[in-house]
Amino acid sequence: MKNFQLNEKQLGYLMILPSIILVVLVTLWPVAQSFYNSLFDYRLNDPTRSQRMLSANMDLERYVDNYFYIDGQLGNLEGSADGEELAVIQQARETIEGFHGELESDSEIQAKMEQIDEMLMNFQPVSDSDLKYSKVDNEFAEDYRTALVSISEELQTMADNTDNEEAAQNYEQASSLLAATSDNILESNFIGLSNYVKYFKDSRMWQALSNTMVFTVVSVAFELVLGLAIALLINRAFKGRGIIRASVLIPWAIPTAVAAMMWGFLYDGQTGIVAHYFNEWNLIPSTSWLLSTSSGGMFSIIFADVWKTTPYMALLLLAGLQTIPQSLYEASDVDGANKWQQFFKITLPLLKSAILVALLFRTLDAFRVFDLIYVLTGGGPANATESISIYAYITLFSQQNFGEGSVLSVIVFLSVALISFIYVRLIGSDLFAGRTK
Amino acid sequence: MNKRAGIGFYLFLVIFVFLVMFPFIWVFLTSIKPVGEIFTSFRWFTANPTLASYEAALTNRPLMRYMLNSFVVSSLTTILAVGCAAFAAYAVTRLPIKGKGIFLGVILAASMFPQVAIISPIFNLVTDLGLRNSYIGLVIPYLTISLPLSIWILSTFFQKIPFELEESAKLDGASPFQTFRKIIFPLATPGIFTTAILVFIAAWNEYLFALTINSDDIWRTVPVGISMYQSEYSVPWGDISAATVIVTIPIVVLVLIFQRRIVSGLTSGSVKE
Incomplete structure (x- = not known):
């Protein structure tokens, strides 16, 4: 065996094998299971339904x-x-x-x-x-x-x-x-698509889905605009770049649950400084508005999310900006273009793929939002901030209803798949560029 | 755009940094206030700074145990994920195998999978294996997040290493694996290290799996442990702000030391160079 040598192809397959096995085991197989579970009346807390049975x-x-x-x-x-x-x-x-x-x-x-x-x-x-x-x-x-x-x-x-x-x-x-x-x-607890039919008529599901969409669209839009503005402003030589970079990275690096706890404190109706100042400046009707009303709750989670992820967006866009050749701006200066023209004719088109990639990652993250809402508002008040992931989690683990909970998981999965599909079509082959030659 | 930075620009920077850091500043100032003051005034600086909240945060709940749990789980996840990913990324970027596009497509898709879509089967799996409330029980689901992330970032780093090196190694009679071990791997070390930092942070911050799988208090990780400081009847803001400061310090240190690497890792997947 000592002189036995693998050729490049064999080595390649051997090297890739552990990853394939792990990805199948911990990602693909569980997703398939979730689909399968969603077809059953499957409840962990009911002995007659705690198994998935295709026949009696x-x-x-x-x-x-x-x-x-x-x-x-x-x-x-x-x-x-x-x-x-x-x-x-x-x-x-x-x-x-x-x-x-x-x-x-x-x-x-x-x-x-x-x-x-x-x-x-x-x-x-x-x-x-x-x-x-x-x-x-x-x-x-x-x-x-x-x-x-x-x-x-x-x-x-x-x-x-x-x-x-x-x-x-x-x-x-x-x-x-x-x-x-x-x-x-x-008796068999295989019920086919009945669970899905139930959720299509479930107003709480539609409410959760629309909460998730509002949260995703509004927070990602703010993050993009603010992130782009910050990236444009700091895309120049100045002293103290390190401090900026570090201060931008820290919100991104801390656990979302910890950030949610901090914001919970800042928003608190009695002791929260943000609630206090917002109220003093007449931005909000009362100090308790932020966490105890539906629109206040939605505002609070979006504001906290924008705080935590705008810096990340700015970093991705800044990296994109730095790949745009300086000569393009010099040439357009010579041609007499103003700043707006430069922005719309040079910066935006060349930044398009960086923006789309950043948007893809952020949209998916926002759509899957769980920890921020779970810790900050718990989905309340009165389910006004409940995202679809939270609804799925509650059905799965608080109600121990794995059949119906899996339907909600599958809905999250399909929505995420649809969003990715649309973005990947927009971005095109750029996503893979430079990885497989 | 090589604009010069003027006074206005630096003023903007100061305001920007202040706004971004404000929650941390306020939480830190709160953590050294006597507990009574937290609930009665909005004064920024207390006249009687105290460490009482820190003592309470460490004694009321096993915060140090949470940190240890997070550290062990994140380290194991990082070693396992980056180890497997280094092989896979090398094979996919530099060896003549078929199905690379499909493999990377599946990896990218897997990295987009919502965790809530896989949590119930993973919960059943971990329960059946008897691994609830253990470190390994969390490492398994964490691979779902960390493995695709590692492969994705590492493949960009491997791609940047010049291909001529391999060819000359081949001419010198090195076997494919020797080429990987002696030539490419040392050159890729900075990239691997960067990936490891990002994976570590991702695992450290994970919430959903940790909440579901390790439900015993002594097995909780930092994010879950922190969120359990509030009870139904009272919210001990003093304890919470002290605990927040304690768990944020390691991350701040990590970010300050490795900020360049983190930025290069974060942006490597998103920008063509």
Whole structure:
């Protein structure tokens, strides 16, 4: 092996392999999963829906456990009841045994149930989900479930009608046992696009989407204009460039959550200095306006975002400005062009691709906004500043609803994809220029 | 535009720097005020400066532990991401392999993916692996952000190294990997270092994954830890401003030392040279 050498191609593929594996594992696969999850009624906090099931399933662990008692309890009831009631119970027992027999006729399920039965006898938990859950025929699951529910209801009626208190209690017990058993038969929670339909009619989703768009458009527009102005002003030789560069970089470098906490303090209705001065200068109606009204909340997050990212925009544009050859301006001076003409005929056209790239990155960042709003306003007051990412996060992790939350994630993903697509078409091949030769 | 800088220009600069730095200045001035004064007056300078808020910030919550967590997670992420990215960027810019365009397209797309679109599957994955409330559990999702970023920046740096060097190494009989290790890698070190700083800052600042995956207080990172200082009933602004100053200092130091590199890294992807 010592003299074995890879040629350039083999080496190339080998070098690129780890990155490909990681990107697939931590980015592409999760996005695909999000799409898949969005098609299910999938909730972490509901045991009957905590798995994604394309077909009906049975929770065999609970079923076997319950079935053991059903047999005993119905037997008991048969012993004590007579006449019409006895007939009903016998009929019920027959039905259930019939379904159970059908279930056992599948040798794989029978083997599983025996194994589980043994484990339950020894008080062992069944943690292997392949053993615990078993696929069953959709129609069978529905029939069995309906049968159990209707028997359970019958027993409940019998409990209500009888005068004998002890008998009533027994009926009620059996009824609730059967109801519990029916919950062990899990119907498929694949619901296709119903989640999407729900969100298309959801006013909170549209509100969040429009909040996100307002935030994105307004803050990016301000950042572009201010950033360009700053870049033009500092694009010259002067002393103290280092201080400017550092002071511009610090807001960019600190964590957004920390910046949001700082602004939360500055905006605070009681102790906030910004709220205090804005109010003194009659810029805002009252000191509490900034954080406790919807328009104030939106203004606050946009203002904080402009403060944090304008410097970054200015840096990107300054780098673009510095690539424009000085000779162009000298030549136009000779031709007698004024400053405005120079700006519109030389600077802007030559800066176009730098502006578009900066806009692309900023628009995407702004559209995904999460930490700033989450820490500063928490989406309030009354959801007035809730961005679509925040709504998705709340649905996913506060409500533990992974199915519906994934729909919102997918909506964010598709919007971002659309925005990137438009920008990449505008920028064209420049984005890749100089990377692949 | 070689305009000369006049008095007006410097005045503008001073106002600009003051406005940009104002939140920091105010938060610092607040952090040395006695707590009572914060809630009663808007005086800029306190007559009785005190470090009480700093003491409270460090004792009420494990701020130093947050800093350690952030440091470990960001460092691991940086090493892993930049390591993998250096190989990939070299291969994609300088070796004759197929599918470069597709690869870079996927990388660029991956860097634009919204984190909220991948958080739930990543949460399930990390939970299934038993890695919640651990360092590795955060490093995995952080690669989603840092790996595409590193590959993207590094490929510009690798592209700038003259191609003649490789050809003469080849003529001297060096194997492709030797060329990478002995010729290109040393030349790319400044670029790799720059990329590492940017990746480190990105990982240090991440919020969503840290909030979701490491929910135990002793595993929280700085951004999440700071945002937890406020409780439902009271907002201890003294503690918060002191904590903000403490966590901002390392970043200010980092920025002051490496500002040129950071700027070159930030702008490398966006401007043709």
